[in-house]
Amino acid sequence: PDHPAMDAQDTFYLSDDVLLRTQCTALQGRVFESTKPPLRVFTVGRTFRNEAVDRTHNHTFHQVDAFMIDEGVSMAHLKGTLGTFARAMFGPEVKVRFRPDFFPFVEPGVDYAISTPKLFNGKWVELGGAGLIHPNILERYGIDSSRYSGFAFGLGVERIPMMRYGIDDLRYFFENDLRFLRRYASAR
Template sequence: MRMDGLDLLIAEALKDIETAQNLTELNQIEIKYLGSKGSLQAQMRTIGTLPKEDRPKFGARVNSSKESISQRLSSKRTELEGKELEERLNKERIDITLPGRAFPIGRLHPLTLTVQRVKEALIGQGYEFVDGPELEEYAYNFEALNYPEDHPAFDEMMTFYVDDTRLLRTQTTALQGRVMEKRKPPFRMATTGRCFRYEAVDATHHHTFHQVDVFMVDEGISMADLKGTLKQFASAMFGGNVQVRFRPDFFPFVEPGVDYSIFWEGRWLELGGAGLIHPNILESYGIDTERYSGFAFGLGIERIHMIQNGVNDLRLYLENDLRFLKHF
């Protein structure tokens, strides 16, 4: 009779566990059967009524029942916990299509981005960058660059003068003299910066614009070195394997002087001026022109960006409309 009672109790407990719906129910079941006032404890208390020889056996049975019930409880608990977590996570679902928190983010100006690309390309080719002043001396902007006195070449350089000897540089080439008076060849130099010319502002002209200027002096430098360097530079800037074309042009500081174009996306695009550094300039800095020669080339930063991005109005760069700036 007692044996049957314990068996029944176990069967009842296991059934209760099996049908428990949630952790709260399961906890109540645990208390009901295994708690200090629970059914199994009650069974244990009846041990005193048994004959002495039966007591150990009965005790062992109650204990093993306890164990199997608590094992069952534990596995059921794991099962229910998993289920409840799943339900909770399901309830915590959010609309992942709403935008994220709005962090402010600034961008760099397209001219800065272009200068960065120019620098990357030229530094990779071994060019050292130097800066020159925007408020430049007449001597560096013109005289040192082999501009003949009162020459019509000045007509192409409408200049902002501050006084008789100071002006706003019309070209970054003005740096050449500053470098050559301090350094001996060989060298490969480059500079970027702002230039000024008195021009009426329209879609292709501005009184303020930016240039990159590159020059090097070494033994045996020729027009072929210039062409190859321009090809490599233009390929780095515009991508692909661009073709370079020279056309004779005149700049007092180079001889031969050319303007160069690249063949890009099916057409020839004029990029800037170039040539071999005029021997008059090299000689004025004590460089032996029988041993050394050099080349120089320059181009507009705006021009590079306009070609790369199909921008058709130079004025946009200094206007700083946010729609334009955010585009790049």
């Protein structure tokens, strides 16, 4: 209930007590309850948001959520993980920027963006949100926050090929145009 995507205006309600998934982070609580650290979890799922559709936003998209919990996990681990990911996806010349942002389950929270001369004329493009998992969240699930810490991040899956291949409109992925889909079917 405290997730920013759970605001009533951002949620598709099918009835008073049934809604479409607005984010994939609900799985994290189940993992916390059933498995103890060290943890490294990566999830992908389809999500639905009641928001205006434009070239960079859609009401339906796929989201990645990942987190790591272990002894001594720090912001340096998070930045290193996201930097390694960005270089693997977009090349060694990519720059990664982190700016303070608010997400209720992490402290500090950041948004992260990339810039590369090959894409979007070097402009910064946001990939997602991230941060260190709040100690209260760890404690809520019986994880000793004096011993363990962790990070979490999320991003929209479709943003990766958009940036990697210079696709300027997210809606293309959902129009079922076989010419478009075949163009990228063998892309690696």
